[in-house]
Amino acid sequence: MIQKALWRAHCRAYRAALQEAEYVERSARIRDHLLALPEWSRARVVALYRPLRARREVDVGPLFSAAWAAGKRVLAPVMANQTLHFGTVYPDTRWRLGPYGVEEPESWDLGAFAPDLIVVPSLGADRLGYRIGYGKGYYDRALRGQGAFLVAPVYEACVAERLCSEPYDVPVHALVTEEGVWRP
Numbered sequence: 001m002i003q004k005a006l007w008r009a010h011c012r013a014y015r016a017a018l019q020e021a022e023y024v025e026r027s028a029r030i031r032d033h034l035l036a037l038p039e040w041s042r043a044r045v046v047a048l049y050r051p052l053r054a055r056r057e058v059d060v061g062p063l064f065s066a067a068w069a070a071g072k073r074v075l076a077p078v079m080a081n082q083t084l085h086f087g088t089v090y091p092d093t094r095w096r097l098g099p100y101g102v103e104e105p106e107s108w109d110l111g112a113f114a115p116d117l118i119v120v121p122s123l124g125a126d127r128l129g130y131r132i133g134y135g136k137g138y139y140d141r142a143l144r145g146q147g148a149f150l151v152a153p154v155y156e157a158c159v160a161e162r163l164c165s166e167p168y169d170v171p172v173h174a175l176v177t178e179e180g181v182w183r184p
Helices: 004-017 020-035 038-042 062-069 138-143
Strands: 045-047 073-080 083-089 095-097 103-105 117-119 124-126 149-153 174-177 180-182
Touching: 004 124, 020 062, 020 149, 020 174, 062 073, 073 103, 073 138, 083 138
Parallel strands: 045 073, 045 117, 117 149, 149 174
Antiparallel strands: 073 083, 095 103, 174 180
């Protein structure tokens, strides 16, 4: 088993070394695999994140337009009172930087809809579906008790066989890499 701190360091170094063309190409391949998921097709309400491009977070930004074009309702993460929530956003939503440098909607409808599918940002993950983020645990707390299909876009080089997990960690149902889909 690999310690989370070691795997975080590996994943950050991998991302930092990605050239712009590699980043764009790998993100596009990951998006293509995600869009081919039957769970994406069936979902009527999806939760998506705005990527931290400077950190080479998998760019799922184009999925917002794809979801709206398919008639889906779209939710985005919003931090309020140290808690992550999912609020409804629209094509004309205006975005601002939130407390952690992540783009959040300036306004949103909070709690009006439950997502069928949540795309969860991931620094890395393991083959059991346990993902790691930046270590604050906001997503794990928000995902606990959700009935949604959880999918983590992650670079293949950032998927370990097994990470040390904690009781509060919430595994995802699918990892989507540039090589394809892995269902733990």
